[in-house]
Amino acid sequence: MDAGEDSIGITVDAGARPAPFFSPDRAKTLRRVLAESAIPGTPKPDTLDMPVADGTKQAILAAQEHAGKSTVGLLHVLLGLLTDADNSVSAVLKSVGITVDQVEDAIRNQQP
Numbered sequence: 697m698d699a700g701e702d703s704i705g706i707t708v709d710a711g712a713r714p715a716p717f718f719s720p721d722r723a724k725t726l727r728r729v730l731a732e733s734a735i736p737g738t739p740k741p742d743t744l745d746m747p748v749a750d751g752t753k754q755a756i757l758a759a760q761e762h763a764g765k766s767t768v769g770l771l772h773v774l775l776g777l778l779t780d781a782d783n784s785v786s787a788v789l790k791s792v793g794i795t796v797d798q799v800e801d802a803i804r805n806q807q808p
Contacts, residue, residue, distance in 0.1 A: 717771060717802050725792050733788065751783050762803075771806065775799045 718726065748756075758776035759768050777785045778796050 717774070722792060729788055729792055751780060755780055755783060769806070771799055771803045775803065
């Protein structure tokens with residue numbers, strides 16, 4: 697898959713595959729926390745053409761700002777989510793031990 701523009705207008709690069717940020721144990725814990733926090737019976741979106749909440753837009757803008765002239769990667773989006781204290785995703789990530797410093801370090805370590 698080549699670099700392209702996604703449905704909300706950010707350029708993504710699907711070519712390079714960095715090392716996983718989440719360890720298998722942390723990913724398992726995060727999946728469990730997310731499953732426990734899901735509201736039963738709430739439909740899950742099944743299309744990419746859906747409205748984007750204001751908090752999500754703010755996280756994406758923060759990701760773009762942090763990336764600067766670089767391509768916005770998943771770690772930039774994760775950082776954007778973590779830096780918004782009012783975002784429920786931030787609370788979930790922090791509850792499993794993910795910190796802004798860890799994500800910033802991972803981004804720095806990815807840079808060529």
